Amino acid sequence: MNQKPDEIMEMARRRGFIWPSFEIYGGVGGFYDFGPLGAVMKNKIIQKWREFYVIREGFFEIDSPTITPEDVLRASGHVDHFVDAMVECNKCGEAFRAVDLAREQADVDIEGMSKTEMEKFLETKGVRCPECGGTLGKIFYFNAMFRTTIGPGSKRVGYLRPETAQGIFIDFKRLQRHARGKLPFGVVQIGKGYRNEVSPRQGIIRLREFTMAEAEVFFDPKNPTHPKFSKMAGEQIGLWLATDQMKNRQHITRITVEQAVNEGLVCNKLMAYYLALTKRFLLELGIPEEAIRFREQTPGQRAHYSKETWDAEVSTKRFGWVEVAGLAYRTDYDLSRHAKFSKEDLTIFYGGEKVLCHVVEPSYGIDRPFYCVLEHSYTSEGKRKLLKLKKWLAPITVGVFPLLNRDGLPEKATEIYDQLKSEGFMVEYDDSGSIGRRYARADEIGTPYCITIDHQTLVDNTLTIRDRDTAAQVRIPETELGKTLQALVQEKISFDSIGEPVKK
């Protein structure tokens, strides 16, 4: 049975996954720290994403600055369009996002409405200040980029990037040379993104500073397909179409990606390929298939650069459906704008003619899937509390416990602990309290395997290894430990197939 979301967050703070930043100074909304367990797990999610996109898909990775001069973001449209519609209370002066108030007090999504429509909506529905009940003023726009200045004086304005994508677009010329004229080619960037949220109140779901992993796929608009589309064609996905949303229908269209393209529901095969890949990535993290859907953004919801956008959403208890990735068909918007503003020719010669590449962008958050995975992994079985993380994703792979703190057991356990570290395992040494309590602590943070060093270890160099999910224990020779753990974590062997069962 799943635990309550509050219990998960309590565990996450107490055990060192995540906690609110700047706590001793009273905290600042929209910032979270990843603690010792959280940072490891987050890095593993990033590494898995790299495995999908950089190693297997062969995308190039770049790493460009978070500080971005105004020129770039004027060209990209963010100076004009990366804005929140805000409204101030006439009584207490507090400012709020109009979209938040409409959702909270009228349960309606007004994203995409014009200024006048929003004002009319808020008035008609009698929306009031949630703090003091006062009436609300006119809508105004607040640019959600963090602003700074570069160098002394305040002449050179810069912003913290709202997305990593722009660093890729402005490097297009160098990157296409690196691709040696091949299309499509893909480029990724993983790093911080920023959004100066007005009053973030949803914990790790609405951060002012977050980690993103974005992929930009440059392609010839005449041939918007993926060389390996056929291998993905049969993958089934669930689509919540814009047309259904606009009719207030909850209906999910379950369909293969090939059919989705054939029926014109998804714009092209490239987009379809990455929808399927996104689903596979989320499954790999341990999100169950039934908790994944792709929601098509309605025309009013789409960003200024997009012609079609799919939000990959994961169902959660705490926050409802949470967007964890957005897949946007950015067309040639970015390249054409940068060509215009920088006066650089960003076309390439391809197939005998000049081509301005189009872009499909799979853009992932890292913090939100992190939360979703925690929530979907946290379960209890009787009194046992378990974080059933995928084995590769657990921050600690193996706990090392001396049965007693005497008789040479700690020395032997330390030796094994050092050996496992030298083989690259994340290991935790725990010698405090009963073995049962140590197992419980390890279960709670998802450590898939715990080994215990007992008197028999000193006699015959065997030790017990315990499986988190079944609590089963077997005895194996010390010499086979590293190899066995490696194979277990990579799911190349099953726990049943190793060692001598131990009576509990």
Added chain:
Amino acid sequence: MNQKPDEIMEMARRRGFIWPSFEIYGGVGGFYDFGPLGAVMKNKIIQKWREFYVIREGFFEIDSPTITPEDVLRASGHVDHFVDAMVECNKCGEAFRAVDLAREQADVDIEGMSKTEMEKFLETKGVRCPECGGTLGKIFYFNAMFRTTIGPGSKRVGYLRPETAQGIFIDFKRLQRHARGKLPFGVVQIGKGYRNEVSPRQGIIRLREFTMAEAEVFFDPKNPTHPKFSKMAGEQIGLWLATDQMKNRQHITRITVEQAVNEGLVCNKLMAYYLALTKRFLLELGIPEEAIRFREQTPGQRAHYSKETWDAEVSTKRFGWVEVAGLAYRTDYDLSRHAKFSKEDLTIFYGGEKVLCHVVEPSYGIDRPFYCVLEHSYTSEGKRKLLKLKKWLAPITVGVFPLLNRDGLPEKATEIYDQLKSEGFMVEYDDSGSIGRRYARADEIGTPYCITIDHQTLVDNTLTIRDRDTAAQVRIPETELGKTLQALVQEKISFDSIGEPVKK
């Protein structure tokens, strides 16, 4: 023979290691992009650092925001002390760092001088504006943190962190609970740091946005040692003592870390341990031992929080000796300041009494060692240009070349390429130009192994593998490829010991 530094930077730009950011908008000083090869290599350096500190030393890793509220940086002293002494030209109005002008025009390091001393120095030496020759005005201070505001309005001031360390100090209470009362314990953070340089002119050596890897070691001031000091005691390091610098003596004291502590040259065993570990890390990256020294900062050079600081420096052709890491004895400065400003008790009970931990901080840049490694690896042998990177550090591990673009060779080569990717290797497929040119391209970016698929491959499933450093080639069965490459990269086997030699 080593290449000229300019040639290295040209190669680095052309092949996609690094290039100046925002090029199509004319560039902004102090920002660099890591391209497709550079990003991979930078990540490998970071991963190696993690292996040293997180896996082997058992430090906890955290990940906290780059945006930091003013309260935190007021407590840390950065609002008051993270400043550059500046001077403006009376004629053209351009601003410069006084320290830069003194170094450039008088070859003297005036870091640490007071305002009045600097003014007197610049006047006495006749230092002028390097742009127009005008006379210079009074010294003034410029805070080198990037400033921004959090949320709407400009009430809540924030800065981009000048170091990752503060995120660790303010989390001390949670982190020491995670350490379960043990001392010493260490915490690391890897991420972006920022310094709003006035007019950066040294490329990747003086960045406004950079990647740091910092470790904070919390210890009982009564027992400033490392549990494994004895294993490191005999490691030899080269020290450039502050006393020698102040007498203008270039003398390097070569000494074991144990002697250095015994003779009072290094403050304690913890500091000494991490000096030795830093040397080992730099060696692991491929920096030769003779190009590494530890320079003791003179009292005037030290940051406001430090009682003793050692800069790990690497000798380069382009920039002279470059600081790549700083090891500072921060005492209880940070914890006591945060305790005072936040009014939280940051002492712990240890050994029966209240202890305010002291801190030794090994703080590494990532960008600078990256450059140093490139420079030290780039060599030519006759006409061959080679990047002799350590094999594990090369961005591409293996090149896959079909001998011809026909006869089924590309199909076979693609199959092998896909297989290697699925095994997690960074692989490049290259079918353009003669085999000789493809080898040359691979050599230039440091790819340690290239395999060629020829007609014999189709007959007996063998292929040739070529060693970058010797250009030797051997023929091995395809089935052994992955295993062999893995062992070669990990330096578990030598190239001589595999396969059948091939005549060139």
